[in-house]
Amino acid sequence: MKNVTLMFFFLLMFCSVNAQQFGTAQILPNGIDLKSGKDNDDSEASTEVKVNLPKSIISTSAEIRTYHTDKVLGEMSKGALVDLYIEHLKVVIKKMPRIALATKPGVTIIDLGIPDSVDNRRILEIEDEATEAYLENSISFLKNMLPFADKEKLVTMVLFYEQMMKSLLEVGQQ
Known part of the structure; x- marks a missing residue:
């Protein structure tokens, strides 16, 4: 159990450091400048970003829906295991850096008592x-x-x- 805890801690630190590495980008793929909240084209007709509903802290796609046994996984092809590994990694990376705030999808900054300000929404975005x-x-x-x-x-x-996600479910139910 000690090794699992150490691996969990290492993975959590790795995800946080690497995600922060990309946090310097201020322009979203849709062309919105996060700093000003305006469309990043050179025309004068920039539009304000209008977001009315708060976003969930944890993505709804950050769930493992099916848990497997060693036997079932052993019978899978290597290609299927690679795909499953990648899908599980996505869940871990989307969820782990935020578990101190929420462990389940659907919880918003408002639910946590965090002010629903433009700055806080930008930070989450x-x-x-x-x-x-x-x-x-x-x-x-x-x-x-x-x-x-x-x-x-x-x-x-x-x-x-x-197992890590099962443990997180148990912690979230306490």
């Missing part, structure tokens, strides 16, 4: 964009490298991610 950029790069890397991984190690890590 910047973090979401940084996470997506990090995931995009990581997935590209993993799709090229994981096919060379040992199948048993893939099985072990998928089980590790699933």
Whole structure:
């Protein structure tokens, strides 16, 4: 259990550091400048960003819906294990840096008593964009490298991610 705790801590630190690395980008893919809240085109007809509903702290896609046994994973093809590993990693990266705030999707900054200000919404949007950029790069890397991984190690890590998420569910219910 001590090794699982240490791996969990390492993974949490890794996710936070790498997500922050991308947090310096101020322009979203849709052209919105997060600092000013305006469309980043050179025309004078810039539009204000209008966001009325607060976003969830934890993405609704940050859930493992099916848990597997060692036997079932051992019977899967390596390609299926790679895909499952990547899907589980997405969940971990989207959820772990925010678990001190919320452990389940649907909780908003308002639910936590955090002021629903433009600045707080920008901060959350910047973090979401940084996470997506990090995931995009990581997935590209993993799709090229994981096919060379040992199948048993893939099985072990998928089980590790699933156990970590089960533990998080237990903590969230306390």
